[in-house]
Amino acid sequence: MSKVFITGGAGFIGSHVIPMLLERGDEVVLFDNMFRGDRDKVAEWVATGKVTFIDQDVRYGGAVHAAMKGCDSVIHLAAVSINKSQADPFESVDINIVGENNVFAAAADHGIKRVVFASSASVYGDPETLPMKEDGPVSPLTPYCIAKLAGEHLLDYYARRSGNTWIGLRFFNVYGPGQKPTAYYTSVINHFVKRLRAGEPPVIDGSGEQSMDFVHVHDIARSVVMSLDADPAKANVAINIGTGIDTTVAELARTLIAAVGVNVEPQFNPREVLVSRRAADITRAREVLGWEPTIDVQTGMKELVHTEIV
CATH class of the missing domain: 3.90.25.10 (UDP-galactose 4-epimerase, domain 1)
Known part of the structure; x- marks a missing residue:
């Protein structure tokens, strides 16, 4: 059992991740501003006694730092969507990049052993060849995509500084219930x-x-939870999560x-x-996580x- 800090956990992907965390016996600190969250579902989780809910925003570094105290690992899902980032680039940079830095810096300060980050296949831009490989060229085209790639680089910076480990999951086209x-x-x-x-x-x-x-949200959630336990010697990498x-x-x-x-x-x-x-080329997902779509x-x-x- 461990204590997991999760941002954006009341959203679409988080609503599939949290039940998996509870099923395996983890405690959860859910940090979400509820812009898109489901309050009824959050109330159900809190009622289990295993979830602590913090109604806050990742843009406020002090709030992030205080809420993360005592946690063992971090899952960072909170973000402004790709289409909204084009309509309001300032907000996208504020939430997606400043928010990322607040979460990753707090994780480094608290000695968090593993950070799992919801990155995106959009960092590749329009690929010249398929399948898309993690070590292939990247060409992010929107503020959202740029922020996701920046997040991976920020994680690498804090890992070098603090010695923690990270996995950036480059989600492809997620769909599913909810x-x-x-x-x-x-x-x-x-x-x-x-x-x-x-x-x-x-x-x-x-x-x-x-x-x-198209990759089903159930398989996306599985990849997130499996990333918490991946071998530290294989971590500090971006990993494609798709079907291929x-x-x-x-x-x-x-x-x-x-x-x-x-x-x-x-x-x-x-x-x-x-x-x-x-x-997606999902070779690395198989090798590092033991994951493949179901x-x-x-x-x-x-x-x-x-x-x-x-």
Whole structure:
């Protein structure tokens, strides 16, 4: 049993991580400003007696430092989303970079042995080749992406200074139960499903060759928890968390058609679109964490369609 400090734990990914921590007997200090959090769910966790809730913001370093006292490990999930970072770069830098530094500096001061950081595959930009490897070129294109890469470098700085260890998980296209309908990676899913439930075919811009590496939030949460226990000798690295499969928008549409169970064909809107592709090389995840995905896209999307109100 250990005491885990988790920022942003009341959000989408955190709501899947915390039950796993409780299941294995950990105590949790949940630090969240509840901008997107679920207060009813937090109340349920607090009622177990194993979760302490701190309603605060990572931008306030003193609050972070005080709340982390007595913890053994840190999971840093709190961030401003990629689309919001473009609308308000100042807020993105404030929360994503200043917030990262506050958390990582406090971890160094408190002698925290392991920091797990929610990084992002967006640090790669548009890749020239697939699959995308951790030691390949990076080209972050937005304040959010820049902040995620900066976070990895800050972790390396504090590790050299304090001797703690870190793992930066470069999440690919996360989806699953509990995700907001407006979330960056799920907007296309929700758009397609709404049309299909109305008996209308999904409309795809261009040829539908643009792709994502969709990874289920359950597998994302597993990677976070497994990172807490990874061998220190293999730590201090960024690790891709994806499936290794690039699912095109056209393939996604057909998967959702099958899941909803309607007899339609996708329609293609002939216009120029930027064709970007995503697929993770997950060799390092297997070697360092012993992790690999357990939920394929077809199973995950079918579950999402039948259990979630989209």
